[in-house]
Amino acid sequence: MKPNPTKRLRTAEEDGDVRETGRGEHGEEERRKTVDVSIIMPVHNASCWLKECLQAILQQDFAGSMELSVFDDASTDDSRKVLEGWRERMEDRGISVVISGHNSSQPRGVGFAKNKAVTQSSGQYLCFQDADDIMFPQRVRLQYETSLRNANCLIGCRVQRLPEGSTERYTRWINSLTQDQLITQAYTSHGPTVVMPTWFCSRKLFLKVGLFDEGGKGVPEDLLFFYQLLRQGGRPFRVDQGLLVYRYHERAATHSVTEETIWKLRVDFLQERVLSQWENFTIWNAGKQGRKLYRCMSLTNQKKVKAFCDVDENKIQKSFYTYQESKQRPKPTVPILHYKEATGPFIICVKLDMTGGVLEENLNSLQLKEGTDYFHFN
Structure with a gap:
């Protein structure tokens, strides 16, 4: 096996900007050069996808x-x-390569592997790449240029799903969100509004937010990081161009995360960021999902719910919902209204893109503004 050669430092004449650290004019401490972009790749049993993934990295048109x-x-x-086996080709293309890992009996998880890959890297910017996905040639260049203009942002992009047609609703959601909705729809069940395989950010922003959770299998490290980014004042931003082939398969780590884990994180974040700012509100959906949200809220926020609203006449005719499992006496009861009789602000617990446009038409008829008058939680 070839040793990993130390890549030659570029000179100021070649580069115009040499970034290195050293001590003293005699170089008593080994100098370490930083690069513009580090591609961060966790790997676990990915050999069947690596050829396409690595070939796409070689074909990047980024000049840095x-x-x-x-x-x-x-x-x-x-x-x-x-x-x-790809090291020499990468280095011939001018791409430095750092490969490490462990051979314990069990993997430590995606969060752990990403953190290790970040820690051993030297790039001023970090481009996260899953080993089963494929970059388009312009990905690094366009996201790098966007990051320079948006220093406090986590940069994503549109995606092309493979196999084509898989997770159709989810893919449409990823690609159709407006820049404002990247913030307002952070509470939906789809997870981060810029999906993890498309992430690109400065090292400075990453370190400000903090490392990924290393809890291992079943932990949504991307959602935890994304919520912490928003808490720290960072913002998501999307390049409105398809820059990644996002592969869908049953071995993907995301399948190990349970719906209940995501639900609890979303409820807590909704209460922290939205409900804590409201004096009262209406839950749009008197069915299973709306009632579940109500039951999962803190007592303080349950008391803020002035009504459920719905379009289902059977639910509306019941006129109220009683929280039978409550320890309060008398048990809390909440009115159920037709949506036209209800008043905002609203938490929408109806799935997007599942009603043939009826939900969206109803919201538009009330002239409500997303992010002010309502948030989606679905």
Whole structure:
């Protein structure tokens, strides 16, 4: 196996901007050059996808300096061998390569592997890349340019789903959100409004937010990071161009995260960021999802619910909902109204893109503004 050579420092004449650290004019401490962009890639048993993924990295049209930083999380296939086999081609293209990992009996999880890949990297900007996805040639260049103009933003992009047609509603949601909705729809069940495989940000912003949760399998490390980004005043931003082939398959780590785990995180974040600012509100959906949200709220926020509203005449005719499991006496009862009789602000607990446009038409008929008069929680 070839040793990993130390890549030659570019001179100011070549680069116009040499970034390095050293101590004293005699170089008593080894100097370390930073690069413009580090591609951060966690790997676990990904050998069947690596050729397409790595070839796409080689084909990037970005003119700055790049580095590929890989952490192999206890792969049992030949992922490590495949990665090492691409080292020379990467370095011939001018892309530095850092590969490390562990061979414990069990993987430590995506959050752990990403953190290791970030820690060992030296880029001023971080481009997160899953080993089963494929970059378009302009991805690094366009996201880098966007990051320079939006220093406090987590940059995403539109995606092309593979196989085509898989997760159709989810893919449409990813690609159709407006820039404002990247904030207002952060409470929906789809997760981060800029999806993790498309993330690009400065190292400074990443370190400000903090490392990924390393709880391992079943932990939504991307959603936890995304919510912490918003708490820290960071913002999501999307390049409105398809820059990534986002592969769907049953081995994807996201399938290990349970719906209940995501639900609890979303409820807590909704209460923290939205409901704490409201004196009262209406839950739009008197059915299962609306009632579940009500039951999961704190007692303080339950008392703020002035009504449920719906379009279902059977629910409306019941006229109220009684929270039978409550320990309060008498048990809380909440009116159920037709949506035209209800007043905002609203938390919408009806799934988007599932009513043939009826929900969206009803909201528009009330002349409500998303992010002020209502938020989606669905």
